[in-house]
Amino acid sequence: MATPRVLLIDDERAVVGLLALALKDAGYQADVEHTGTAAVGRLSDEVYDAVITDLRLEDMTGIDILRIACKRYPSPAVLIMTGYGSVDSAVEAMKLGAADYLTKPVYPQELLLTLDRALQHRQLLSELDALRQRVGQLQLDDLIGISPALQTVFRTIQRIARTDVTVLITGESGTGKELVARAIHNHSSRAAHPFLTVNCSALTETLLESELFGHAKGAFTGAIVAKKGLFEDADGGTLLLDEIGDMELGAQAALLRVLESGEVRRVGETRPVGVDVRIVASTNRDLENAIREGKFREDLYYRLRVVPVDIPPLRKRLDDVLPLAQHFLARYAPRFNRGNVRLAKETGEALLRYTWPGNVRELEHAIERALLLSDGDVLLPEDLPPEVSSPPASRANTMQLTLAEMERQHILERLDQCSGNRSEAARQLGISRNTLARKLKSYGFSDEETNEASDEAFP
Ligand SMILES: Nc1ncnc2c1ncn2[C@@H]1O[C@H](COP(=O)(O)OP(=O)(O)OP(=O)(O)O)[C@@H](O)[C@H]1O
Ligand SMILES: [Mg+2]
Known part of the structure; x- marks a missing residue:
């Protein structure tokens, strides 16, 4: 540990002067304050490893100092000095998070021993914290998730990435389907080749076919020059067919032919070309339902769903909410020059209470917005969007x-x-x-x- 920094607070100047000397002799860096107000100022400007305060100051109590110190990050170990007869208050202080207490008169030797013990304990706790984070936080690329559901998704990605099987990713909007598709690509032997995405709901049938398979010059009105399709562009790589549930039936038939033959034919051409593309499809629709309604081809469904990956909505994997919030905090805070910002306990509780209809995307925006609207080191519940911070009607x-x-x-x-x-x-x-x-x-x-x-x- 670097030279530990200690803040000593007592209005009896002679007493703290003596103790400060002893601390300096023992290798600590010790600052001294005589009033609560001055000490609080120090605490907001500097980082201390320990705070040693008298229980009774002129302008506030040692308990006030303790409460303020506990809100700091990293929070110092707090030792309370009490006069004869106020042990009860000292015990109260320990319940509130003080590391220990000393009864006056405080002898330097006793102070050093107690301080050393408190600092060791604090060090141990922070090591434990770091260890917990490392063990608990499973991450794959940019994908965060400690819930069993997401860990299953991670395992699937790692197991199938290097194969060429088709993957069907299902999940509500904002659950991370595209991120999962990218992770599959990045972990495959295709990673050096293109990863391309097409949104199947945005294009009419003809345009989608020409986008996917390309077209010959003059194949249809507007086809002024010949054009390669995404299948050819993605050769050697991965093609994500996003919103596959919205693809029209004609295009579904054409896609199925390509998947079965491994060849594409540009619209308006007779000669097919062979392509080597890994297909990942995603949808927030219930495809089995679409099949029953005659809107989705059953044969295409089974062709795509060789490996199904389902990402549950965020409200069904609450374990992931806080790790994701921390992840977005770490990502966005530096962009707004807010390196040290953290979540208040109540803010975390509000995040856990909310049902997140927009899933991870909504959480990401909520954190970004909170950073924009707040100042200070702590994000408070009122910094969150109103629908998140106010308790649900149910x-x-x-x-x-x-x-x-x-x-x-x-x-x-x-x-x-x-x-x-x-x-x-x-x-x-x-x-x-x-x-x-x-x-x-x-x-x-x-x-x-x-x-x-x-x-x-x-x-
Ligand atoms: N597990 C996760 N870890 C980190 N970020 C995530 C995770 N899941 C989603 N995100 C983030 O949430 C946002 C939405 O994710 P993505 O675009 O992959 O969702 P989607 O399921 O494709 O949504 P849609 O159906 O609306 O297209 C992105 O900014 C993404 O980075
Ligand atoms: Mg998407």
Whole structure:
């Protein structure tokens, strides 16, 4: 450790002068203040490893100093000095986070021992913190996620990236489908080749086919020159067919032919060319439903869904909310010159309470916006968008619910938090899996609907 920095606060000048000398002799860097106000000023300008304060100052108490010091990051170890007879307050201080207390008169030797012990303890805690972060934080490229669901996604990506199998990525808007597609590409032997994306919902059937497969000169009105399609441009690389659920049936048929033959034919040409492209498709639609409605070809669905990757909505993997928030904080804070900014505890709680209909994209924007609107080192709940910081109506309304309704809500929330894993939800609720199944059935769930997210099926 570098020379530890200590702030000594006491209005009895002779006492602190003596203690400061002892600290300096022992190799500490010691600053001295005689009033609370001056000490608080110091604490906001400088970083200290330890603060040693008298319990009773002229303008405030040692407890006030303690509260302020605890809000600093990194927070110093705080030692409280008390006069004879105020041990109760010292104990109170320890409950609030003080590292230790010393009864007056304080002897230098005793001070050094107590301080040394407090600093060692603090060091240990911060090492533990760092270790926890390293163990807990699983990251793949730019993808953050410690939830079991995301860890399964990471494992799938690593396992299939080097193969050429087609991947179908499903998930609500903003869950990270494109990021996952990029990670698959980056981890494949195709990484040095192009990764191209086409949005299948943005183009009419003819334009989409010409975009994907290219066209001959004069193939249709407006085709003034011959053009290569994305399949040829992406040769050797990966092509992401985004919003595949919105592709029109004619284009689906053409795509299926390419996937089956490995050849593309430019619109208006007879001669096909061979292409080597890995296809990743993504959608926020329920394709099985689209098949039932006759809007999506079943054969294409199975052709694409060789490896399915489903990314659950953020509200079903609350474990990821705070790591993602920290990730975006670390990404955006430097851009706004706010290197040291962190989340207040209440802000983290608000982030966990919200349901995130816009998923990770919405969280990213919320953090970016909070950084823009706030100042100071701590992001407060009121810096968040109003819909995030104000409590959801469903909780406010619990007063009017019947007992049965409350039970239902509680069970479904817990199941949600367990990503649909019934055994885990039952364990956490303290009921048997059968009881849970019976209750779910009475709420109208089939046996399948909430079943455990099985480890992805990969042939
Ligand atoms: N696990 C994650 N870790 C880090 N950033 C993420 C993660 N998931 C999503 N993001 C970020 O959230 C934003 C939205 O992600 P992305 O564009 O991949 O979502 P999407 O599922 O393709 O959404 P849409 O269906 O609307 O196209 C991006 O800025 C992305 O970087
Ligand atoms: Mg997308």
